[in-house]
Amino acid sequence: MSAAPSAARPLPEATLRRLPLYLRALVEASGERLLMLSSEELAARAGVNAAQVRKDLSQLGSYGTRGVGYDTELLRQQINRQLGLNREHNVAVVGAGNLGQALGHYRGFSERGFNVVAAFDTDPAKFGGRLGSAVIYPLSDLARVVREKNITMALITTPAQVAQDIADRLVAAGVNSVLNFAPAVLNVAPHVSVRKVDLAVELQILGYYEHLRNDHTPAPTRAAAGS
């Protein structure tokens, strides 16, 4: 089709989920001074199928050269642009418990432009403390701080019982992207994006397959996620 850069935008979720994989592979290849990469090589580095790589990349536009491959640098830029990774995002962590603290310190976020600029908790002992470079505020300051620091995304790492209330308050304060680590179903207005991460789910799935192996030993060739 035409080469309009920002034309038919809505990328399929499945593709979206793999773009970061390609990005990592491309950065790695860049570090090895590889200027061009074939879909085959890229696939190997990302741990997926070559046809899949081509399908995914074709969704962004035609950035490959037939008979040659993809320009490492160009492709990296295009994916970055599509994912909006040029932009910096100000992120809040609500719930400064174990998980909240770990996520607040997690390098993987800041490396990709997600800056944790504030944390919130209800424990007065934590107020004024720090979570990485972010100050821990009382929950009651949420609305004010969200606005002052231009926070657009939030991680919820509170107990499940309060997660919905937190979400409501975040949305009221103007946050429209929420990543929920609490084991609770959140209902929000349609203009807000919510995603859920349940760390225990993956372990449970692994447990299931182990269970299978022990009972049956049918040796299921796992086609695990990503790998």
Added chain:
Amino acid sequence: MSAAPSAARPLPEATLRRLPLYLRALVEASGERLLMLSSEELAARAGVNAAQVRKDLSQLGSYGTRGVGYDTELLRQQINRQLGLNREHNVAVVGAGNLGQALGHYRGFSERGFNVVAAFDTDPAKFGGRLGSAVIYPLSDLARVVREKNITMALITTPAQVAQDIADRLVAAGVNSVLNFAPAVLNVAPHVSVRKVDLAVELQILGYYEHLRNDHTPAPTRAAAGS
């Protein structure tokens, strides 16, 4: 009873991924003294579609009563059994950095029978320290401790460069379920299950949608940058 309860086992991944959701909803309902739940009610609590609930549950067998619903307690037991959650799993955390520490302390694991019984790191300052109830060992003790403590599952929370090596050593020591938090593609023998969790991916997806919203704003101002 008569027929072997564990008959046509291999549950679809998509179903497997939702069973924990139902489990949570059922426990919650149990706490409210609800003896029976319809697929409709269960669906609402789990945040999914009612038809989906019925399809999923029918995979486990016929544990519902037509015209009535599902027996909360019975269903809970059946899901637990299917997921192998009666059994306890001994889990190792490799990499006692921020993420490793948070995961080691995470309640959600131990609550569901996943006990972190050992941690490993290369930093001598951490040796002998604790991560929750688990002792932190030098990486060189990995094989010995894995065998002594009957560890069957491991979380990899190391830097990406060493993740493959760690995986190899874990597998050699007898671990056959690995949950990888490092941003690296792991290659393992076919009898080993590997799953990957990339915490930044979810944030990136949220970022993408925010990016979309900002670009698309139906504002009359024609500021959209072409090429």
Added chain:
DNA sequence: CCATGTGAAAGCGTTCACAGCG
């Protein structure tokens, strides 16, 4: 009756296979 359980239909995502182009 009423809610489950399930064929059938619709929708997505992945893989295949090859046309098309550098």
Added chain:
DNA sequence: CGCTGTGAACGCTTTCACATGG
């Protein structure tokens, strides 16, 4: 020629709609 880009086939997941049975 070699590799991309893509229509078409395939397989998995979700949704629909209703027959079935307590």
